Amino acid sequence: MDLAFFGVQLLNGLQYGLLLFLIASGLTLIFGIMGIINLAHGAMYMIGAYLVWDLTMRLGNFWLAIVIAIPIAVALGLVIERLFLDTLYKRDHLYQVLLTFGLILVINEAQRIIWGGDVHSVAIPAPFDASLQLTDNLQYSVYRLFVMGVCLALAGVIYWVIRHTRLGIIIRAGAVNRDMVEGLGINVRTLFTLIFSVGVALTAFAGMIAAPLTSITPGMGDSILITCFVVVVIGGIGSIKGAFWGAILIGMAETFGSVLIPSIASMVIYLIMAAVLLVKPRGLFA
Amino acid sequence: MSQEPILVTQGLTRRFGGLVAVSDVGFDVLPGEIHAILGPNGAGKSTLINLLSGEIPPSEGEVLFHGKPIQGKSVRQIARMGIGRSHQKTNIFPRLNCLQNCELAARIHMGGVFGSWRSRQRARQVGERALEVLETCHLVHRAYTPAADMSYGEQRQLQIAMVLATAPTLMLLDEPMAGMGREETVQVTELLESLTDRYTLVLIEHDMDSVFRLADRITVMVDGCVLESGPTEQIRASEKVRDVYLGRHHEEATA
Amino acid sequence: MLHRYPKRVAIIMLVLLATVATFPLWGPAVFGSQSDFMLEKLTLMVILALFAMSLDLLVGIVGLVSLGHALFFGLGAYTLALASPEFDAASMWWMLPLVMLVAAVAALVVGLLVIRTKGIFFIMTTLAFGQMLYYLISTAPFAGGTDGVFIMFRPTLTAGETMLLDLDNPQSFFYFCLAMLVVGFLFLRWLTRSYFGQVLDGIHDNEHRMQALGYATNGYKLVAFVIAGVLAAIAGMLAAMQYGFANPAQLGWHTSGEVLMMLILGGMGTIFGPILGAFAYEILLYTYEHLTVHWPILMGLTIIAAVLVLPRGIAGVITDPPWRRKATSAEEEETPDDRRPRRGPLPRARRVKP
Numbered sequence: 001m002d003l004a005f006f007g008v009q010l011l012n013g014l015q016y017g018l019l020l021f022l023i024a025s026g027l028t029l030i031f032g033i034m035g036i037i038n039l040a041h042g043a044m045y046m047i048g049a050y051l052v053w054d055l056t057m058r059l060g061n062f063w064l065a066i067v068i069a070i071p072i073a074v075a076l077g078l079v080i081e082r083l084f085l086d087t088l089y090k091r092d093h094l095y096q097v098l099l100t101f102g103l104i105l106v107i108n109e110a111q112r113i114i115w116g117g118d119v120h121s122v123a124i125p126a127p128f129d130a131s132l133q134l135t136d137n138l139q140y141s142v143y144r145l146f147v148m149g150v151c152l153a154l155a156g157v158i159y160w161v162i163r164h165t166r167l168g169i170i171i172r173a174g175a176v177n178r179d180m181v182e183g184l185g186i187n188v189r190t191l192f193t194l195i196f197s198v199g200v201a202l203t204a205f206a207g208m209i210a211a212p213l214t215s216i217t218p219g220m221g222d223s224i225l226i227t228c229f230v231v232v233v234i235g236g237i238g239s240i241k242g243a244f245w246g247a248i249l250i251g252m253a254e255t256f257g258s259v260l261i262p263s264i265a266s267m268v269i270y271l272i273m274a275a276v277l278l279v280k281p282r283g284l285f286a
Numbered sequence: 287m288s289q290e291p292i293l294v295t296q297g298l299t300r301r302f303g304g305l306v307a308v309s310d311v312g313f314d315v316l317p318g319e320i321h322a323i324l325g326p327n328g329a330g331k332s333t334l335i336n337l338l339s340g341e342i343p344p345s346e347g348e349v350l351f352h353g354k355p356i357q358g359k360s361v362r363q364i365a366r367m368g369i370g371r372s373h374q375k376t377n378i379f380p381r382l383n384c385l386q387n388c389e390l391a392a393r394i395h396m397g398g399v400f401g402s403w404r405s406r407q408r409a410r411q412v413g414e415r416a417l418e419v420l421e422t423c424h425l426v427h428r429a430y431t432p433a434a435d436m437s438y439g440e441q442r443q444l445q446i447a448m449v450l451a452t453a454p455t456l457m458l459l460d461e462p463m464a465g466m467g468r469e470e471t472v473q474v475t476e477l478l479e480s481l482t483d484r485y486t487l488v489l490i491e492h493d494m495d496s497v498f499r500l501a502d503r504i505t506v507m508v509d510g511c512v513l514e515s516g517p518t519e520q521i522r523a524s525e526k527v528r529d530v531y532l533g534r535h536h537e538e539a540t541a
Numbered sequence: 542m543l544h545r546y547p548k549r550v551a552i553i554m555l556v557l558l559a560t561v562a563t564f565p566l567w568g569p570a571v572f573g574s575q576s577d578f579m580l581e582k583l584t585l586m587v588i589l590a591l592f593a594m595s596l597d598l599l600v601g602i603v604g605l606v607s608l609g610h611a612l613f614f615g616l617g618a619y620t621l622a623l624a625s626p627e628f629d630a631a632s633m634w635w636m637l638p639l640v641m642l643v644a645a646v647a648a649l650v651v652g653l654l655v656i657r658t659k660g661i662f663f664i665m666t667t668l669a670f671g672q673m674l675y676y677l678i679s680t681a682p683f684a685g686g687t688d689g690v691f692i693m694f695r696p697t698l699t700a701g702e703t704m705l706l707d708l709d710n711p712q713s714f715f716y717f718c719l720a721m722l723v724v725g726f727l728f729l730r731w732l733t734r735s736y737f738g739q740v741l742d743g744i745h746d747n748e749h750r751m752q753a754l755g756y757a758t759n760g761y762k763l764v765a766f767v768i769a770g771v772l773a774a775i776a777g778m779l780a781a782m783q784y785g786f787a788n789p790a791q792l793g794w795h796t797s798g799e800v801l802m803m804l805i806l807g808g809m810g811t812i813f814g815p816i817l818g819a820f821a822y823e824i825l826l827y828t829y830e831h832l833t834v835h836w837p838i839l840m841g842l843t844i845i846a847a848v849l850v851l852p853r854g855i856a857g858v859i860t861d862p863p864w865r866r867k868a869t870s871a872e873e874e875e876t877p878d879d880r881r882p883r884r885g886p887l888p889r890a891r892r893v894k895p
Binding site: 031037084087088091092093094095097098099101102103104105106108109110112113222226229230232233237263264266267270271273274277278281282283 | 600606608654655657658660661662664665666668669670672673676677680794798801802805809835837838840841842843844845847848849852
C-alpha cells in the first residue's frame with residue numbers, strides 16, 4: 001500500500017468515523033440524560049436519508065431538501081417522544097428495548113409503504129461534485145471533505161455547548177448522575193424534549209449528508225445502529241468525548257479492516273469491542 | 287481492655303472531587319466492644335462505614351482487618367473475611383419470606399448454594415442457623431411471612447438478623463434505628479444489647495439515648511475529622527463534644 | 542421455594558399440553574387438508590416456546606436483558622448443520638451433547654465478557670456479540686454465506702439397530718420437540734425453585750446486597766447465562782431440523798428481538814409465561830401475515846401496546862386477574878419508581894411448614 005492510498009483510506013476512515021459520531025452522540029446523549037435506550041435511533045438515520053432522496057427528487061435541489069427535511073425529522077422525533085417514550089422514562093430498560101423495537105418494525109414498514117423496497121441513490125450535489133487530484137491515479141471526493149468539515153464543525157459546536165453553557169453543565173452532571181438533574185431545579189420535561197430533538201436531528205442529518213455517499217436501502221438504519229452501539233460501548237455510555245474517539249476508532253477500524261483483512265472485516269469492530277470490555281468493562285471514557 | 291484491635295484504620299481519607307468527606311481518620315475497634323460513631327449530618331459517618339466495608343476505596347490511608355489490609359478486595363471477599371454490614375436503606379429481599387432471607391445470608395457462609403444442593407445435612411444446618419438468628423432477633427413468629435408484608439421495624443430487625451446469619455466477626459450497622467418509632471427503637475436497642483457478649487459492633491446512630499446506653503466507646507466526627515474518641519463516659523463529659531455536636535444537636539431540637 | 546403459582550396456572554398449562562399433544566387426533570378433523578401444515582406450525586411454536594423459556598431465565602429471573610440471545614439459537618442450528626455428515630444421518634445421541642457443549646463453551650466465552658457489564662451496557666454488548674457471530678457466519682466460506690446450510694438428513698434416534706423414534710416423520714418429530722419442551726420446563730422450574738434460583742432472585746432484587754452478603758454474583762449470573770445459552774441452542778437445533786436448513790437470519794438481532802416479544806406477550810419471570818407468549822406470538826404472526834403484506838406494522842403496534850397496557854403479559858392476567866385485583870395493588874403497579882420489571886406473579890400462598 002503506497003502512501004497516497006493509505007492517505008485516502010485515512011481520510012475515508014476519518015469521514016466515516018465523524019459521521020458515526022453524529023449518530024452515536026445522539027444515542028449517548030439520549031441515554032446519558034434521559035436514561036432511554038433508543039433502538040429506533042438508527043431508523044431515524046434511515047428516515048433522514050429517504051427524506052432527502054425524496055425531496056431532492058421533487059425539488060431538484062439537495063440543499064433545499066436538507067433544509068426542509070430536518071424540521072420534518074425533528075417533528076417526527078417529537079411525536080415519538082411525546083406519544084411513546086414519555087411513558088418509559090421511569091421504567092426498566094427491557095420495556096424501552098421492546099417498545100423501541102416495536103417502533104423499528106413500524107418505521108421500517110412505513111418506509112416500505114411510502115418509498116418501497118428499492119435501493120436508491122442521490123447524486124453528489126453541486127458545488128462539491130468534484131474530485132481532488134491527489135496523485136496521478138488517485139482522486140478524492142470534495143464532497144467527502146465537505147462532510148468531514150461539517151461533522152467537525154458540529155462536533156466543535158457540541159463540545160462548546162457542553163464545555164461552556166449551562167445546558168452543558170446539566171448534560172455533564174446528568175451523565176454522571178441522572179437524579180442530580182432533577183435536583184438542580186430544571187424543567188426535566190423540557191430538557192428531555194430538547195435532548196431528544198437534538199439527538200434525532202443529529203442522526204437524521206447524518207443520514208441526509210451521507211445519502212450521496214451510500215446507497216439508500218431499507219434497513220440501512222439497523223446496521224448503523226449496531227455499529228453505533230459498539231461505538232458507545234467502547235467510548236463509555238453518556239460520554240460525548242467517548243462517543244467521539246470511539247467513532248473515530250471504529251471508523252478507522254472498519255475502513256482499514258475492509259482494505260487490509262477483508263475476510264474478517266465485518267468482525268473487526270466487535271473484536272475491538274471485546275478487547276475494550278476485557279480491559280475496561282465500562283468503556284474507555286466512563 | 288488490652289486485646290489487639292480487630293480493625294484499625296490509619297490516616298483514612300476519602301475525597302469526592304474537591305470535597306473531603308473523610309479526612310485522616312485513625313480509628314480502631316476492639317474485639318467484643320460496641321463502638322459508636324456519632325456526628326451531625328454530613329460529618330462523613332456513612333462514608334467512613336463504606337470505607338470500612340470496602341464499598342468505596344480510600345483516597346489515602348488504609349483499613350486493616352485482623353492486621354490484613356482490605357484494600358483491593360471486592361465487597362464480597364471482604365464480606366467473607368467476616369465484615370458484615372447493614373445499610374441505611376432497608377435492604378431485604380421482599381419476595382422471600384423472613385426465614386428464606388436469613389437462609390440466603392447463612393448459606394454463603396456455610397459452603398454456598400452448591401454445597402446445600404449436594405448435601406441434605408448442609409441444607410439443614412443452614413436452616414438451623416437461620417432459625418437461630420431469627421430467634422435472637424425475636425422474629426421466629428414471622429419466619430414464614432414474606433418480608434414485604436412485615437412492618438418497617440421488623441424489616442430493620444430482619445436486616446440485622448441477616449447480617450448475623452453471615453456469622454461476621456465484625457458488624458457494621460448503619461443507623462439501624464433510623465425512622466423507627468420510640469417503641470421499636472427500644473426493642474432494637476435491647477436486641478443490640480443482647481448481642482454484645484458475642485459480637486463486635488460498629489454502629490452509626492443518631493438516637494443519643496441508645497448510643498449512650500449501648501456503646502463502650504464513641505468516636506465523634508465533625509466535617510470528616512475525628513473530634514474526639516474515647517470511652518462513653520469521657521464523651522458524655524467532654525466539653526468539646528458538648529459544644530460542637532451536642533450543642534448543635536440541642537439547638538436543632540429546640541429550634 | 543419461589544414461584545408458587547395459583548392452581549389455575551397448573552390447570553391451564555396441563556390443558557394446553559393435552560390440547561397440543563392430542564393435535565394429531567383432532568387436527569385433521571378441524572383443519573382438514575391443512576392439518577399437516579398446522580402440525581408443522583405447531584412444532585415450530587413448541588420449539589420457539591423452548592427458546593423463549595431459555596431467555597426468561599436471563600431476563601425474567603436474573604434481570605439480565607439480553608438482546609443477543611439468537612446467537613445461541615443460531616449456533617445450535619449451525620452446529621447441527623455443519624456437524625452432520627453430508628450423505629448420512631447423524632445420531633442424536635452425540636449430536637445433542639455436541640450442540641450443548643458448543644453452546645456452553647460459546648456462552649462461557651461471551652458470558653465472561655458481558656457479565657461484567659450492567660444494565661444498558663449488557664443490552665448493547667449482547668447485541669453486538671450476536672451480530673459478531675452473525676457476520677462471522679454470513680461471510681464464512683464454510684457456512685454457506687447468506688444462503689445458509691441445508692440439512693439433508695435429520696439426525697436419527699436409535700438404540701443399536703432399532704429406531705426409537707423416526708424423527709423424519711413430522712408427527713414423531715413433533716412429539717420429540719414437545720418432550721424437549723416439557724423436560725426444559727421441568728428443569729427450569731426446578732432450577733428457579735432451588736437455592737440457586739433463590740440467589741438469582743436475590744440478584745434480581747438487589748445485586749449489591751447479595752455481594753455484601755458475600756455472594757460472588759457474577760459467577761451465578763454466568764452459570765445462568767450458560768444454562769440459558771445451552772437451552773436456546775437445543776431449540777435452535779430443533780428449529781434447523783424443522784426447517785431443514787440453518788440460516789444467518791436465525792442468528793440475527795431481529796430474532797433476538799422477536800423472542801423478547803414472546804417474553805413480554807407471555808409474561809416474564811414466570812417460566813410458563815414465555816410458552817404462552819411463543820404460541821401467542823406465532824398465532825398473531827400467522828394472522829397478521831394473512832391480513833396484509835405490511836404485517837410488521839401490526840406486530841410493532843401490538844408490541845408497543847403490550848408494553849404500555851400489559852407489561853406482565855398473559856401470565857400476569859392468569860395469576861393476578863385484573864377483575865380480582867384490589868384497588869391498592871392497581872395503584873401500586875403505577876408507582877413511577879417501579880424501575881425493574883415487575884416480576885410476573887407474586888406468589889400469594891407460600892409454603893408453610895410447621
